[in-house]
Amino acid sequence: MINNSVNTEDAAEAAALNRAMWETRARVHGSTATDRFYDVESFVAGRGTLHRLERELAGDVADKDLLHLQCHFGMDTLSWARLGARVTGVDFSPTAVERARRLAERTGLPATFVEADTQRLPDSLAGRFDLAVATYGVLCWIGDLDAWMRGAAMALRPGGSLVLVDLHPALQTVATLEPLVVDWPYGGGEPQRDTVTGTYADPGLGLPAQDVVEYPHSIGEVVTAAATAGLTVQHLGEHVAAELDPRGILPQGPDGLYRLPFGDSHLPVLYSLVARSPQPHTTS
């Protein structure tokens, strides 16, 4: 069995590096004139930020309690609120959480935001949610995949579902398409150190170089972690076309969708997982 856990000291150092980098991004995202990704003004005016994929997988969220894991500064969390969900967002970046709270105030949408590492969710979230949702750029930051899945499972009510949409490990292996550079493991969970100098939201923005640690997880490892946490997998999708280009490297087709070319075919760019918390056994 693959051991997803990493040395505690290394994990703490990695989390500190990653949090520092996300603090920088949380400060600038949606705040610069050249940001092409987060358009806060149109969001405040009513634009939703969710994509068809996660909306269809989550189903009707009206009157549901929804936990949004790694919520960044809250645009997606609040988009779920606009669809009628009672939302709680979690992120380990204090700046992201603070900005999310301010955005909720600005939009007048009810929402709770909690500062926490998703590998150590607080007990106060236990058993409270119909849905736990996490999307686009989630598990590559997570060293302890088992702890993340246990947290998501712990937060769900019996019969509640985890909806996860994330970058496919096949896409994660690719550094650049032209020239084609494949420099990341497909999975295995081993920490990968890197230095980032910018952000996907505003590639031209000069940001200080910051070290980060990311973790490659294969589809098999993600599904196994969900099962190990006691969740029942109901859906696993691998998607060769996406509405967004999460890493800023994919060509856009005439249909507006982004694909990862592979000879005359395509490799998946996203995967989606729906996994359910067991219903209690009833005795007759």
Ligand SMILES: C[S@@+](CC[C@H](N)C(=O)[O-])C[C@H]1O[C@@H](n2cnc3c(N)ncnc32)[C@H](O)[C@@H]1O
């Ligand atoms: C790419 S963003 C996710 C984007 C998200 N779909 C949204 O709604 O904008 C990744 C987020 O994960 C958060 N994050 C990374 N590692 C985390 C951890 N261990 N615990 C909690 N949040 C984490 C970052 O602070 C950042 O806000």
